[in-house]
Amino acid sequence: MISRMARPKFYHFLGCIIPHRYPSIERAARLVFEDLGVELLDMVGATCCPAPGVFGSFDRVTWASIAARNLTIAEAGGHPITTGCNGCFASLWDANHELHVDEELRKRVNENLAEIGREFKGTIEVTHYVDVLVNTVGLDEVRRHVVRPLEGVRMALHPGCHWMRPRALKKKDNSERPRIFRELCETSGAEYVPYKDELICCGAGGAVRTADLKVSLDFTKQKFESIEEAGGADIIVTPCPFCELQLDLGQVEIQKNFGVEFTYDVLHVMELLALAFGHEPGEFGLKTHLQYLQRKSEPRWERLGVKA
Amino acid sequence: MTSPETESAVIIDEPDTSFVEMIKRTGGPNVQNCFQCGTCSGSCPAGARTNYLVRLIIRKALLGLKEEVISAPELWYCTTCYTCQDRCPQEVNPTDVIKAIRNIAVAEGYMLDNHRKTAAKVVDAGHAVPLDKDTWRKLRESVGLEPVPPNASGNPWAIEEIRKITRKSGFDSLIGYEEMRRAAEEKARQKAKKG
Numbered sequence: 197m198i199s200r201m202a203r204p205k206f207y208h209f210l211g212c213i214i215p216h217r218y219p220s221i222e223r224a225a226r227l228v229f230e231d232l233g234v235e236l237l238d239m240v241g242a243t244c245c246p247a248p249g250v251f252g253s254f255d256r257v258t259w260a261s262i263a264a265r266n267l268t269i270a271e272a273g274g275h276p277i278t279t280g281c282n283g284c285f286a287s288l289w290d291a292n293h294e295l296h297v298d299e300e301l302r303k304r305v306n307e308n309l310a311e312i313g314r315e316f317k318g319t320i321e322v323t324h325y326v327d328v329l330v331n332t333v334g335l336d337e338v339r340r341h342v343v344r345p346l347e348g349v350r351m352a353l354h355p356g357c358h359w360m361r362p363r364a365l366k367k368k369d370n371s372e373r374p375r376i377f378r379e380l381c382e383t384s385g386a387e388y389v390p391y392k393d394e395l396i397c398c399g400a401g402g403a404v405r406t407a408d409l410k411v412s413l414d415f416t417k418q419k420f421e422s423i424e425e426a427g428g429a430d431i432i433v434t435p436c437p438f439c440e441l442q443l444d445l446g447q448v449e450i451q452k453n454f455g456v457e458f459t460y461d462v463l464h465v466m467e468l469l470a471l472a473f474g475h476e477p478g479e480f481g482l483k484t485h486l487q488y489l490q491r492k493s494e495p496r497w498e499r500l501g502v503k504a
Numbered sequence: 505m506t507s508p509e510t511e512s513a514v515i516i517d518e519p520d521t522s523f524v525e526m527i528k529r530t531g532g533p534n535v536q537n538c539f540q541c542g543t544c545s546g547s548c549p550a551g552a553r554t555n556y557l558v559r560l561i562i563r564k565a566l567l568g569l570k571e572e573v574i575s576a577p578e579l580w581y582c583t584t585c586y587t588c589q590d591r592c593p594q595e596v597n598p599t600d601v602i603k604a605i606r607n608i609a610v611a612e613g614y615m616l617d618n619h620r621k622t623a624a625k626v627v628d629a630g631h632a633v634p635l636d637k638d639t640w641r642k643l644r645e646s647v648g649l650e651p652v653p654p655n656a657s658g659n660p661w662a663i664e665e666i667r668k669i670t671r672k673s674g675f676d677s678l679i680g681y682e683e684m685r686r687a688a689e690e691k692a693r694q695k696a697k698k699g
Contacts, residue, residue: 212633215653219644222653238654241662243630247622249584250632253606254615254623256530258675262626262666311672312665361586362599371590396549397585404550406618407580414553415583481647 204332206278207270208236212244213437221437223480224470225280231341231473232333239269245287249402261308263291264316276321278328282436286358289322324359326435329380338383343474345385349501352389352429356436357397381433384472389429393422400442410453416446420458430499432462440464445486461495520568531604537594538562544588544598556581558588558598574609623679627670630656630663
């Protein structure tokens with residue numbers, strides 16, 4: 197499908213957690229998009245999105261101003277944005293939307309942006325990697341690149357919240373019975389494992405991880421327990437690095453705070469696809485996840501069906 | 505995880521509607537649609553493990569109990585997962601209402617220290633989770649990436665732009681940025697003296 201079209205180009209919004217804590221996701225995303233013929237353009241000087249539940253909870257106008265500044269970087273080049281983070285997606289998408297419908301907010305934001313010689317114009321679209329893979333590239337084309345199907349790997353999913361919610365506004369998927377993220381992950385050949393609490397939040401968002409780590413980890417622990425009740429899984433896949441941090445590093449923190457040990461390998465969907473596309477885990481540094489660095493452990497290669 | 509409940513009854517002769525009007529400005533126009541069905545709290549993963557009750561907060565807000573609502577620590581247990589918003593039969597948009605109430609709380613001085621510090625990181629480094637150690641640069645290199653990404657981490661001019669925005673919008677004074685910066689500098693000086 198893509199070969200007959202001009203090579204699609206997206207401004208690549210990195211955010212904070214992917215480039216600064218889970219660079220394996222950034223590397224995997226670059227490999228996968230390169231394979232698929234999608235060009236990623238650097239957003240030079242982009243900042244924190246800024247975190248929607250954190251900054252959006254503190255001061256809406258400052259939140260929207262910083263988000264709008266990021267949007268202006270892409271507006272200047274005239275290409276849509278894509279990001280691999282549910283939080284960044286929410287901030288940039290929501291700000292883009294709210295600045296379209298709320299004149300008063302747009303006026304105040306542009307007054308702030310005038311200080312730095314910028315103006316929000318509202319000319320570009322904000323997407324998540326999932327949108328690019330499903331809508332721009334297409335699942336058939338993704339499937340065509342799978343040369344190492346992860347057959348027999350039991351995969352639990354954590355779709356997270358902010359890509360598809362609020363449902364009435366985002367109009368992406370049915371947030372009570374989502375299928376898009378599942379269909380994308382299933383192209384890898386891994387076997388989908390349903391569990392009762394698949395759709396509950398990881399616990400990190402809304403500034404809760406910062407406010408009260410134990411409360412936020414209690415959400416995460418519930419998810420792991422729910423996966424165990426469903427017979428366990430070999431991997432957990434998510435489209436968000438903040439969820440990944442909470443589920444990955446969270447296992448170390450849960451052990452410390454609650455004395456319960458979980459040993460799940462947690463992959464971003466781009467890391468899953470990089471493996472399915474035949475890239476070796478060392479090409480994008482799968483073993484640099486903070487869980488492994490802190491525990492001085494490695495991914496459970498035998499469960500993943502790949503070697504280091 | 506809990507906060508003490510009010511000991512004596514709150515007497516409400518005439519509900520004060522000014523708080524509701526403040527909430528409506530950014531939380532959406534439908535907060536008064538709430539008929540207290542409790543779908544929000546029944547759906548809430550934060551409410552399942554803490555004393556955070558969306559239904560109660562909204563009811564109190566509708567009765568004008570502003571101080572009680574904005575000063576409650578449990579206001580900060582919402583992870584903004586939007587499950588309540590997707591299920592609310594009255595289109596109250598409870599998550600947006602909670603965020604609007606949090607904005608009012610912060611404007612009136614109710615902000616956790618940890619949240620001030622996170623906010624200050626964005627003003628300091630352009631990122632809430634900054635590239636603040638050599639370890640992180642080496643981690644990037646170990647996966648085959650350049651040590652510093654093309655974001656604000658390698659572009660001080662971008663951080664300068666953020667500072668201009670946060671000064672102009674009043675965010676710096678809202679979070680007490682200058683006081684925090686001076687305290688950090690003083691701490692560093694003391695440490696240098698000792699060392």
